[in-house]
Structures are given as C-alpha cells and as structure tokens.
Amino acid sequence: xxxxxxxxxxxxxxxxxxxxxxxxxxxxxxxxxxxxxxxxxxxxxxxxxxxxxxxxxxxxxxxxxxxxxxxxxxxxxxxxxxxxxxxxxxxxxxxxxxxxxxxxxxxxxxxxxxxxxxxxxxxxxxxxxxxxxxxxxxxxxxxxxxxxxxxxxxxxxxxxxxxxxxxxxxxxxxxxxxxxxxxxxxxxxxxxxxxxxxxxxxxxxxxxxxxxxxxxxxxxxxxxxxxxxxxxxxxxxxxxxxxxxxxxxxxxxxxxxxxxxxxxxxxxxxxxxxxxxxxxxxxxxxxxxxxxxxxxxxxxxxxxxxxxxxxxxxxxxxxxxxxxxxxxxxxxxxxxxxxxxxxxxxxxxxxxxxxxxxxxxxxxxxxxxxxxxxxxxxxxxxxxxxxxxxxxxxxxxxxxxxxxxxxxxxxxxxxxxxxxxxxxxxxxxxxxxxxxxxxxxxxxxxxxxxxxxxxxxxx
Amino acid sequence: xxxxxxxxxxxxxxxxxxxxxxxxxxxxxxxxxxxxxxxxxxxxxxxxxxxxxxxxxxxxxxxxxxxxxxxxxxxxxxxxxxxxxxxxxxxxxxxxxxxxxxxxxxxxxxxxxxxxxxxxxxxxxxxxxxxxxxxxxxxxxxxxxxxxxxxxxxxxxxxxxxxxxxxxxxxxxxxxxxxxxxxxxxxxxxxxxxxxxxxxxxxxxxxxxxxxxxxxxxxxxxxxxxxxxxxxxxxxxxxxxxxxxxxxxxxxxxxxxxxxxxxxxxxxxxxxxxxxxxxxxxxxxxxxxxxxxxxxxxxxxxxxxxxxxxxxxxxxxxxxxxxxxxxxxxxxxxxxxxxxxxxxxxxxxxxxxxxxxxxxxxxxxxxxxxxxxxxxxxxxxxxxxxxxxxxxxxxxxxxxxxxxxxxxxxxxxxxxxxxxxxxxxxxxxxxxxxxxxxxxxxxxxxxxxxxxxxxxxxx
Numbered sequence: 001x002x003x004x005x006x007x008x009x010x011x012x013x014x015x016x017x018x019x020x021x022x023x024x025x026x027x028x029x030x031x032x033x034x035x036x037x038x039x040x041x042x043x044x045x046x047x048x049x050x051x052x053x054x055x056x057x058x059x060x061x062x063x064x065x066x067x068x069x070x071x072x073x074x075x076x077x078x079x080x081x082x083x084x085x086x087x088x089x090x091x092x093x094x095x096x097x098x099x100x101x102x103x104x105x106x107x108x109x110x111x112x113x114x115x116x117x118x119x120x121x122x123x124x125x126x127x128x129x130x131x132x133x134x135x136x137x138x139x140x141x142x143x144x145x146x147x148x149x150x151x152x153x154x155x156x157x158x159x160x161x162x163x164x165x166x167x168x169x170x171x172x173x174x175x176x177x178x179x180x181x182x183x184x185x186x187x188x189x190x191x192x193x194x195x196x197x198x199x200x201x202x203x204x205x206x207x208x209x210x211x212x213x214x215x216x217x218x219x220x221x222x223x224x225x226x227x228x229x230x231x232x233x234x235x236x237x238x239x240x241x242x243x244x245x246x247x248x249x250x251x252x253x254x255x256x257x258x259x260x261x262x263x264x265x266x267x268x269x270x271x272x273x274x275x276x277x278x279x280x281x282x283x284x285x286x287x288x289x290x291x292x293x294x295x296x297x298x299x300x301x302x303x304x305x306x307x308x309x310x311x312x313x314x315x316x317x318x319x320x321x322x323x324x325x326x327x328x329x330x331x332x333x334x335x336x337x338x339x340x341x342x343x344x345x346x347x348x349x350x351x352x353x354x355x356x357x358x359x360x361x362x363x364x365x366x367x368x369x370x371x372x373x374x375x376x377x378x379x380x381x382x383x384x385x386x387x388x389x390x391x392x393x394x395x396x397x398x399x400x401x402x403x404x405x406x407x408x409x410x411x412x413x414x415x416x417x418x419x420x421x422x423x424x425x426x427x428x429x430x431x432x433x434x435x436x437x438x439x440x441x442x443x444x445x446x447x448x449x450x451x452x453x454x455x456x457x458x459x
Numbered sequence: 460x461x462x463x464x465x466x467x468x469x470x471x472x473x474x475x476x477x478x479x480x481x482x483x484x485x486x487x488x489x490x491x492x493x494x495x496x497x498x499x500x501x502x503x504x505x506x507x508x509x510x511x512x513x514x515x516x517x518x519x520x521x522x523x524x525x526x527x528x529x530x531x532x533x534x535x536x537x538x539x540x541x542x543x544x545x546x547x548x549x550x551x552x553x554x555x556x557x558x559x560x561x562x563x564x565x566x567x568x569x570x571x572x573x574x575x576x577x578x579x580x581x582x583x584x585x586x587x588x589x590x591x592x593x594x595x596x597x598x599x600x601x602x603x604x605x606x607x608x609x610x611x612x613x614x615x616x617x618x619x620x621x622x623x624x625x626x627x628x629x630x631x632x633x634x635x636x637x638x639x640x641x642x643x644x645x646x647x648x649x650x651x652x653x654x655x656x657x658x659x660x661x662x663x664x665x666x667x668x669x670x671x672x673x674x675x676x677x678x679x680x681x682x683x684x685x686x687x688x689x690x691x692x693x694x695x696x697x698x699x700x701x702x703x704x705x706x707x708x709x710x711x712x713x714x715x716x717x718x719x720x721x722x723x724x725x726x727x728x729x730x731x732x733x734x735x736x737x738x739x740x741x742x743x744x745x746x747x748x749x750x751x752x753x754x755x756x757x758x759x760x761x762x763x764x765x766x767x768x769x770x771x772x773x774x775x776x777x778x779x780x781x782x783x784x785x786x787x788x789x790x791x792x793x794x795x796x797x798x799x800x801x802x803x804x805x806x807x808x809x810x811x812x813x814x815x816x817x818x819x820x821x822x823x824x825x826x827x828x829x830x831x832x833x834x835x836x837x838x839x840x841x842x843x844x845x846x847x848x849x850x851x852x853x854x855x856x857x858x859x860x861x862x863x864x865x866x867x868x869x870x871x872x873x874x875x876x877x878x879x880x881x882x883x884x885x886x887x888x889x890x891x892x893x894x895x896x897x898x899x900x901x902x903x904x905x906x907x908x909x910x911x912x913x914x915x916x917x918x
Contacts, residue, residue, distance in 0.1 A: 100871075100874065101874050101875065102875075103871060103875055103893075103896075103897065104875060104892065104893050104896035104897055105889075105892075106826070106828065106829070106888070106889060106892040107826040107828065107892075108826075109821070109824075137870070137874065140870065141870060141871060144870070315818035315821065315822060316817075316818060316821065316896075317821065318818075318820075318821030318822050318823070318824060320822070346814070346896050346897070348871065355805070358775075359774035359775060359777075362568070362774065362775065362776065362777030363774060363777050363779070364777070365568075365777060367565070367566040367567075369565065369566065370565070410900075411596070411599065411600060411603070412559075412562060412600060412807065415559065415560050415596065416560065416561075416562055416563060429565070430564075430565060433563065433564075433565040433566075434562075434563050437562075437563035437775075437805050438562070438563055438805070440899070441869070
C-alpha cells in the first residue's frame with residue numbers, strides 16, 4: 001500500500017477556513033501520485049479503502065485514513081459514501097461544445113464531415129442566446145459524466161466564447177476555451193481575417209484569462225482553414241501572452257495531411273506548419289496526432305507539447321489508431337491527455353473514452369491497464385495542461401474537484417465489481433478495469449466542484 | 460414510403476385467436492422487408508409513423524396504419540407508445556452465457572484470455588444450481604438490452620444446457636444453445652471425449668430441440684480444443700439431426716490460426732478443418748471470421764453458412780477488423796448476423812454492437828448506415844439463423860417478439876433525436892443513426908416476448 005496523503009499542510013489552511021465552513025467526505029479514495037507508465041504501476045497509486053477528506057474554501061485541506069483523522073475532525077459535518085470510489089474529477093483535453101447537438105452524424109470522414117454537418121451547426125453560434133442555451137446543456141452533460149475540467153473549442157464567434165465562459169464562471173469550474181481562428185477553406189459565414197482574429201482573441205484573453213478559474217486558449221481550427229498569416233499572428237499573440245494555451249488539431253486524417261502538404265509546400269510536415277508560426281510549446285495541445293512521423297514525435301517531446309488522444313472520435317471518423325506506446329516511450333516521451341472530441345467523439349464519458357483507448361491499444365497488440373487509463377483521465381490530463389499544481393489528484397492544497405464513482409451502477413457492473421471497496425491494489429486493478437470497460441454516466445454518482453456538490457445522480 | 464403491411468392474413472388467424480385474447484399496440488413501427496445491402500436502401504424499409512399492430516396467441520395478426528385499422532379493432536385493448544419506435548426484437552447470433560460474470564477481463568488476447576479467465580469460470584457450471592443462477596441473470600440482461608433471440612454457448616457440462624433451456628422455456632423465448640465439445644488443449648476439468656460429447660449432445664437434442672421455441676446447436680468450442688475424431692463425430696450427429704445448428708468459432712486471431720495449421724497439417728486452412736468433418740452448411744454459424752481468405756469467403760458463400768460479426772469483442776481482444784463489405788459483396792455473399800460475444804464482447808447491447816460495427820467499417824474506409832446496422836440486428840440475424848419464417852420482422856403470422864425503443868432515453872439522445880416520430884425515411888435514417896450511436900440498454904423502453912410484455916424500463 002503506498003504512503004498515505006501528507007496532511008501536515010492542513011494547519012496552514014486552517015487560517016483560511018474557519019471550522020464552520022469545513023466539510024468532510026468519508027469513503028474509498030483513489031488518486032495518482034506518479035505516472036503508472038513509468039516504473040512500478042502500483043507505486044503511482046494512492047488508495048485509501050476507508051479515507052477521510054477535509055474540504056474548505058474550495059480546496060482539499062487534509063486527506064488520510066479515517067482512523068488517522070477521525071478524532072481531529074469529529075465535529076465537522078461529514079458525508080459518507082460507503083461502497084463507492086472517490087476520484088479526482090475527470091479532465092477532457094479536447095472537446096467542441098458547439099457540436100453537442102450534432103454528435104454522431106452519419107457516414108463521413110473528417111473533411112466531408114466538417115462541410116456537411118459541422119460548419120452549418122457552428123453558424124448558429126453567432127447568436128449569443130443560442131450559444132448560451134447549448135453551453136448550459138453542455139455543462140450539464142460534462143457534470144453528468146464526471147468531467148470537471150476541459151479544454152474546449154468554441155466557434156469563430158466571440159459571442160460563443162463569452163457564452164461559454166459566463167456559464168463556466170457561474171458553475172465555478174476550471175475551464176479553458178477560446179475563439180476559433182479560421183480565415184479560409186470554410187464557408188464565408190464562418191471566416192474571420194488574420195487581423196480580426198488577432199484583435200478579437202486579444203480582447204477575449206484580457207476579458208477572461210485567469211478570471212477566477214478560467215483560462216484562455218488561442219484556437220486555430222487547423223492548418224487547412226488558417227492562412228500562414230493568420231497562424232503567424234496567432235504566434236505573435238502567444239508571445240504577448242505566454243501563459244495562455246494553444247489548442248488545435250494535428251495529423252488526424254490521411255487526406256487532411258496530404259492537403260496540408262499542398263497548402264504549405266514550404267513546410268517539412270504538418271507539425272512544422274505550426275512550428276514555423278511559433279505555435280509549438282509546452283502550453284500547446286494538439287488533438288489526435290494519429291499519423292505523426294518519428295521526427296514529429298521527437299519534436300513534440302523536446303518542446304514538451306501535448307497530444308489529446310481521442311479514441312472514440314478516431315474510430316468514429318475512421319481516422320486511425322493513435323500510437324500511445326510511442327508517445328509514452330522513455331526515449332522521447334510526449335505528454336498525453338484523453339479527449340472525448342464530441343461531436344466526432346461518440347460519448348461525453350472520459351471513462352468510456354478510456355474504454356475505447358484500451359481497444360485502440362489492443363488492436364496494436366498492447367494493453368492499457370485501468371490505472372494507466374485513469375491516470376490519463378486525471379493526473380495525466382492535469383500534467384498535459386500544466387495544471388498539476390491545481391488539479392488532477394488529492395494533494396493537500398489542490399482545488400477540490402472530485403467525483404464519486406458507483407461500482408454497482410448497472411446490473412452487469414454489480415456482478416462484475418462485487419465486494420467493494422477493494423482490499424488490495426491487485427483486487428482494485430481488476431475491479432477498476434471492469435468499471436472502465438462497463439461504466440458510463442451512470443457510474444458517476446456525484447460530482448463536487450471546488451468543494452461543493454454540483455451533481456448527484458437521480459436515476 | 461414503402462407499401463404498408465399486408466393484413467389480409469388476419470382473417471385466417473381469427474380462427475385461432477378469440478377476440479378476448481387480442482391485444483393491440485399503437486405507435487411508430489419500423490422493420491425490414493428486404494436487405495438494405497442490396498439495391499435501394501429505402502425500399503428495404505417498412506415504416507409506419509402511426510401504426511397499429513394486432514397481437515394474439517403470441518403472433519402478429521395484423522399491422523397497418525392506425526387510420527386503416529382503427530375501425531376494425533376499436534374494441535380491442537390498446538397500448539400506445541407515442542414518441543417511441545417499435546422494432547422487431549434484436550437477434551444476437553453469438554454469445555456465451557457462462558461468461559456473464561467475467562465480462563471485461565483485463566489485458567489478454569484470445570488464447571491467454573481463455574486460459575487465464577474463461578476456463579476457470581466455466582468450471583463452475585458443472586453445478587446446476589450455479590448455472591441456473593447465472594442463466595437467470597443472463598436472461599434479465601438480454602431483455603434489458605432488447606435481445607429476444609440468441610445463439611448461445613453453454614459449457615461442456617450438460618447441466619449448463621439444461622439450466623439454460625429451462626430458463627428460456629419458462630420465459631417463452633426463442634433460443635438456441637448446446638453443450639460445448641472440447642476434448643483437448645483445455646484443463647482436464649473441462650474436457651469431454653469424442654464419444655461422451657456425441658452421446659450427451661444426442662440426448663440433449665432429443666430433450667430440447669424444437670421443444671416449444673427452443674432449438675439446439677452442436678457446439679464444438681473451436682478447432683484447437685477438438686480432436687479430429689471429435690469433429691467428425693459432431694459431423695455424424697449433424698447428419699443424423701439435419702435441422703439442428705452447428706455453432707463454433709473461426710479465424711478470430713492470428714496466433715489461433717497458426718495453431719490450427721499446426722494441429723491440422725492435412726487441412727488447407729481453418730475453415731477446411733470444419734469442412735472435412737462435414738460441419739459447414741447452411742445451418743452453420745461461425746463466430747468472427749476476421750482473417751478469412753478469399754477462398755474461405757467463397758466457400759462460406761457456396762455452402763450458405765453464416766458469420767457472426769462481433770465488433771466489440773474483436774476490438775476488445777485486439778483480434779482485428781471483420782471485412783463486412785467483402786461478406787456483403789454481390790459476387791459471393793456470405794450471410795452475416797451481429798453477435799455481442801459477451802464475455803469477450805463488452806456490452807450486451809446489440810444497438811451498441813451496431814455502433815461498434817460502424818467504427819470497424821469506418822476504419823476500413825466505408826460506412827454502415829443505421830438501416831444496414833439495424834437490418835443485421837433483426838431480419839439479417841433471422842436470415843442468418845434460417846428463422847426468417849418465424850421472427851425478424853413484422854410480417855403477419857410471425858412470432859410477436861418486439862421492442863419499444865425510446866429515442867429520448869438520455870439527455871444527449873433527447874437533443875440529437877428530437878421531433879419523433881420521423882416524418883420521412885431520410886429524417887428517420889439520421890435519427891436512427893443517432894440512436895444506434897448513442898443508445899444502450901436505456902434506449903429499450905419495453906420488450907414483448909410472444910406478444911406479452913416481458914420487460915419495462917423502470918429507471
């Protein structure tokens with residue numbers, strides 16, 4: 001069993017939180033204190049079969065076994081979740097909120113799918129009221145599926161970004177988004193210009209970046225819809241605001257890659273198009289990366305950039321199989337998070353996304369353990385987004401975004417994951433794998449955002 | 460709109476069913492009257508946005524638009540399902556009931572997965588009481604997921620077959636199963652002999668085949684666990700009982716195929732092993748067939764044998780991608796049904812199995828429409844099992860196994876498939892595809908077995 005959480009920091013926080021505002025949660029706690037892809041898997045896991053967590057001011061103030069903490073906190077109101085499993089909230093490193101309503105649209109691969117379904121849908125987001133309506137539904141779904149932080153595409157319209165951040169702010173959620181940049185190869189009604197994209201993004205950064213828990217991402221759609229000038233102005237903006245993110249797509253589909261080679265003949269490859277514009281760095285998140293060359297993997301590694309691995313989307317659009325083992329190789333490792341990529345992704349569930357990641361990896365003759373899958377869903381995602389000082393596990397002082405998983409959420413799960421909490425890490429690994437392969441939104445019993453209950457499953 | 464159901468046959472059935480025992484269902488009805496893989500897809504579809512079905516004596520006595528039938532049947536008790544979609548029950552052409560509890564077991568491909576997880580689990584089925592307990596849970600799950608007919612592996616123990624058929628008989632379900640044959644390359648505790656396998660199977664055929672709605676399948680596990688002698692005695696049995704089925708596995712995994720080549724050096728290929736034993740015919744159902752050669756596709760076509768396509772299993776075990784378009788080619792077509800293959804399959808849902816079939820097909824650069832997917836799930840499965848005279852669509856006189864689908868079963872589905880019933884086949888095709896990609900057991904609102912309500916969703 002790994003060492004229990006250090007709760008010495010608690011006393012420091014007591015000055016911030018009066019005893020009245022404290023709240024405790026008792027149950028089985030699981031989080032990650034290391035990377036299970038490197039070294040002994042079990043040593044990356046922190047598991048407390050009967051733990052107690054003290055929350056206050058939206059933060060984690062202490063976590064240890066119930067036995068160790070019960071005397072010190074016996075006066076604090078406590079919510080107990082017997083037979084459940086408490087984990088850090090899931091982190092979705094790539095999703096499009098305006099595509100909520102067009103999820104699972106039939107019969108196309110990437111480029112024709114964009115033209116036939118996505119562009120006409122995104123047009124509606126020039127109306128802020130419409131964007132607000134969908135943003136609200138979208139956040140409801142994130143919570144129902146246990147996602148507490150996401151890196152999110154809006155549309156080309158600044159209104160879509162305002163609607164998104166207003167909803168996120170109201171819900172006190174740690175969210176990252178940005179206006180889409182696209183000045184060519186898209187319908188007139190969705191195009192901006194290099195200059196308007198620069199100016200509008202700058203205003204939105206000044207308005208939203210670091211406002212409460214909100215963060216901004218400069219968001220070129222992908223190379224084919226951005227002129228070289230637009231990409232370079234995005235790079236200029238990134239230099240002016242070095243702590244915002246860069247969020248775009250990369251090497252998803254073979255035809256897309258051929259098109260990029262035609263559009264940017266001076267570049268040595270798809271990643272190089274972004275690199276020349278100054279868009280590849282440790283705050284850059286590239287969705288997909290299915291068909292990356294070895295040289296591109298190496299370049300992503302040396303720049304500490306991130307790939308968002310989106311298996312349900314990659315299978316749905318027939319894009320291909322992401323080489324997770326290559327990204328996780330010790331030679332030149334690349335940071336990886338999981339992304340649902342709704343609306344090309346077929347589920348809002350990061351649990352189900354880990355399920356399909358397993359299948360993508362199995363088709364390549366390897367496996368993905370539950371610990372590895374759920375690391376990617378939590379601490380791995382936080383590291384990918386450089387947010388591991390704030391979220392991703394239960395270290396004392398971190399923001400209290402947590403989810404309560406129900407191992408018996410369906411009849412099949414109840415049979416497969418009997419006798420919970422697990423008594424050993426071997427036992428937990430098997431049961432957790434069952435949850436990862438069989439779980440969906442029903443496995444999310446409750447969600448806490450910044451220490452407060454934000455969702456509880458009703459049916 | 461295709462022609463409505465012919466209800467002229469109704470009068471013939473009135474002699475069987477007194478008016479007292481009649482029951483009517485009103486709603487939107489969808490079934491197939493042809494194969495959407497051949498010719499115009501829409502002409503294979505029968506869709507009644509507001510239909511009325513008359514049930515009696517477990518059969519379909521009439522189906523037409525509500526308008527056409529309402530006057531004749533105004534005195535009959537009617538259940539209405541507004542905003543739902545009524546379809547024939549789903550048909551699962553390959554599943555293992557004893558693997559219910561070991562669904563989603565971690566980290567192996569076929570051969571090691573069998574040894575590590577499956578064989579120890581199947582040992583428990585020598586105890587009939589245990590087999591009865593799991594059989595009951597298994598049928599509950601089938602119904603919750605809308606499956607009304609299945610071709611099912613039991614274990615090597617005759618007790619497992621008795622337990623299965625007793626449960627099926629009680630539920631009045633049309634089910635096919637049989638004792639597994641395996642006399643080598645398996646633990647001692649799971650082995651029979653060629654002679655005991657022959658004798659026990661014969662007794663079980665005499666006991667269960669055609670008893671009520673039950674049918675028997677001679678069930679060699681797969682070539683590696685059966686001696687040539689056992690396969691040939693199975694062939695002899697099949698000759699003696701030409702209307703029972705043959706159910707086994709074929710060409711699932713590359714290592715398995717290499718092993719078969721070693722074990723049967725005289726054979727020209729995997730299918731040939733079965734062929735030489737007289738096991739390949741129109742009542743033969745082979746699960747998987749991932750790595751079939753062109754010659755094997757051709758041989759399956761000319762013998763009118765069936766492949767059970769099990770996409771969730773094929774991805775879970777990393778077996779590979781079934782070539783559906785080759786099986787459906789007009790040159791030498793092979794009958795195909797969908798199989799969940801639980802416990803290697805990851806879901807009991809045939810709806811979700813069609814979802815993953817779409818992804819398998821997309822990875823090969825093609826698509827699978829909702830009409831094609833749901834044809835495989837219903838009439839296609841019935842044809843694969845030579846049961847299209849009894850089940851699979853709503854032709855008058857067929858057995859009344861039907862499911863009531865809820866297009867608004869989850870919040871995402873409610874957004875994606877708004878405004879139901881659909882008003883045209885184009886509209887229906889898109890909404891149905893959303894249901895296929897987003898639906899699970901929650902999309903099954905109710906299930907009727909032989910005209911009687913057998914399941915209704917409660918949460």
